[in-house]
Amino acid sequence: MESSTQTTIEIPEAMESVFAKVEQRFGEKLLGTSFFRGELSITVAPADWVEVAAYCRDEPSLAFERLDSLLGNHYPARKDRPFEVVAHLTSVSRTARLRLKTQLAEGEKAPTLTGVWASAGWDERETWEMYGIVFEGHSDLRRLLTTEDFEGFPLRKDFPLRGTVGGRIRTDLKGKI
Amino acid sequence: MMGPNGIQPAVATPGAGLCEVPPFLAAHSAKAGGTTIPHGSLYAAATGWAHIAGTPGTAGSLPSAGDIPEDHIPGVALPANLEKLLGFGRTFSWWPLLFGLACCAIEMMATAGPRYDLSRFGMEAMRASPRQADGMIVAGWCSIKMAPRVIRLYEQIPDPKWVLAMGSCAISGNIWDTYHIVQGIDSLIPVDVYVPGCPPRPEALWDGLEKLRDRVRVSRHAYDGLRQIPARVAIGE
Numbered sequence: 364m365e366s367s368t369q370t371t372i373e374i375p376e377a378m379e380s381v382f383a384k385v386e387q388r389f390g391e392k393l394l395g396t397s398f399f400r401g402e403l404s405i406t407v408a409p410a411d412w413v414e415v416a417a418y419c420r421d422e423p424s425l426a427f428e429r430l431d432s433l434l435g436n437h438y439p440a441r442k443d444r445p446f447e448v449v450a451h452l453t454s455v456s457r458t459a460r461l462r463l464k465t466q467l468a469e470g471e472k473a474p475t476l477t478g479v480w481a482s483a484g485w486d487e488r489e490t491w492e493m494y495g496i497v498f499e500g501h502s503d504l505r506r507l508l509t510t511e512d513f514e515g516f517p518l519r520k521d522f523p524l525r526g527t528v529g530g531r532i533r534t535d536l537k538g539k540i
Numbered sequence: 541m542m543g544p545n546g547i548q549p550a551v552a553t554p555g556a557g558l559c560e561v562p563p564f565l566a567a568h569s570a571k572a573g574g575t576t577i578p579h580g581s582l583y584a585a586a587t588g589w590a591h592i593a594g595t596p597g598t599a600g601s602l603p604s605a606g607d608i609p610e611d612h613i614p615g616v617a618l619p620a621n622l623e624k625l626l627g628f629g630r631t632f633s634w635w636p637l638l639f640g641l642a643c644c645a646i647e648m649m650a651t652a653g654p655r656y657d658l659s660r661f662g663m664e665a666m667r668a669s670p671r672q673a674d675g676m677i678v679a680g681w682c683s684i685k686m687a688p689r690v691i692r693l694y695e696q697i698p699d700p701k702w703v704l705a706m707g708s709c710a711i712s713g714n715i716w717d718t719y720h721i722v723q724g725i726d727s728l729i730p731v732d733v734y735v736p737g738c739p740p741r742p743e744a745l746w747d748g749l750e751k752l753r754d755r756v757r758v759s760r761h762a763y764d765g766l767r768q769i770p771a772r773v774a775i776g777e
Binding site for chain 2: 508535
């Protein structure tokens with residue numbers, strides 16, 4: 364799915380300028396690029412994560428001013444870096460989309476994007492809750508969709524599909540009702 | 541003089557007859573008007589009144605707190621004819637709580653819409669406040685995070701109340717035997733009628749509501765036999 368920046372690939376016309384601009388600015392820092400159905404995905408190292416995101420937002424010719432969503436992925440087959448954080452950017456003014464990815468090892472922390480888009484706070488909370496990816500610098504990393512006494516990270520591939528944790532109700536209702 | 545629930549029983553004047561509006565009905569109409577009445581007062585009122593009007597030969601002698609035995613279950617001493625009348629009335633004015641959890645709620649809305657038209661049975665007034673509702677339709681899966689809210693809504697509905705579990709997820713959790721879904725809403729609150737389906741068609745919900753109306757007509761509730769809320773039992777309250 365992913366190919367290096369050196370290979371020549373068909374670049375959709377709409378994304379050509381975006382790709383050229385990002386490549387010109389970061390060059391070697393782009394670990395991988397892929398196109399799928401006219402959409403561009405760029406993989407960067409966790410250390411460059413915030414810098415690339417901020418550049419995509421602030422550069423006038425890119426103007427990806429909106430963070431659509433931020434999510435996680437788990438690929439257990441990829442032993443060295445099983446986790447992935449994906450940010451979907453949208454440029455409302457230019458009607459364009461861009462996908463930023465970064466790959467993480469087990470236990471590796473990702474820098475937070477809350478400094479670039481405040482709305483990343485919610486998504487990072489959920490990503491941490493579901494995959495256990497810790498976002499360094501996030502001010503409020505609490506569970507969002509599950510109860511606070513929940514244990515484990517349910518969207519990891521090794522999480523049991525059929526849960527028996529805690530019986531039929533599976534939470535301590537004391538003090539909540 | 542305090543009743544079994546710690547609520548003062550309704551005071552009736554000596555010689556009060558059936559022709560007067562009993563406190564029970566007064567409380568009922570107050571509910572429809574949007575007045576908040578504390579949990580249990582409906583039964584306390586009914587008990588206080590029924591002790592006078594329901595016992596022939598004792599008219600004129602007011603019951604004192606000492607007359608009510610400790611293990612008295614309130615709400616069962618109404619004269620059969622009045623109970624029938626009340627049941628008949630409730631059958632045509634059963635207002636469910638405006639409350640949907642998941643995709644089943646879409647079918648519930650379709651049932652309330654013009655094609656199936658719940659208002660034919662006096663059910664169209666879905667109340668947005670549990671304190672004005674007569675019961676709830678649990679439409680859809682209930683996540684564990686949502687469970688305390690569902691219990692809280694149920695407990696805020698004044699007695700008598702009926703619960704309809706709509707769809708496989710509300711009944712058993714369906715395929716979601718996973719980390720986040722309550723495996724059957726009846727593990728939290730007493731349920732009167734189960735409507736299977738994924739989601740049930742409006743016809744099925746309609747049929748379930750007819751079964752529920754049968755129970756309303758004869759004043760049978762899911763909590764008749766237990767008077768306990770499973771979620772409360774689970775945490776030892």
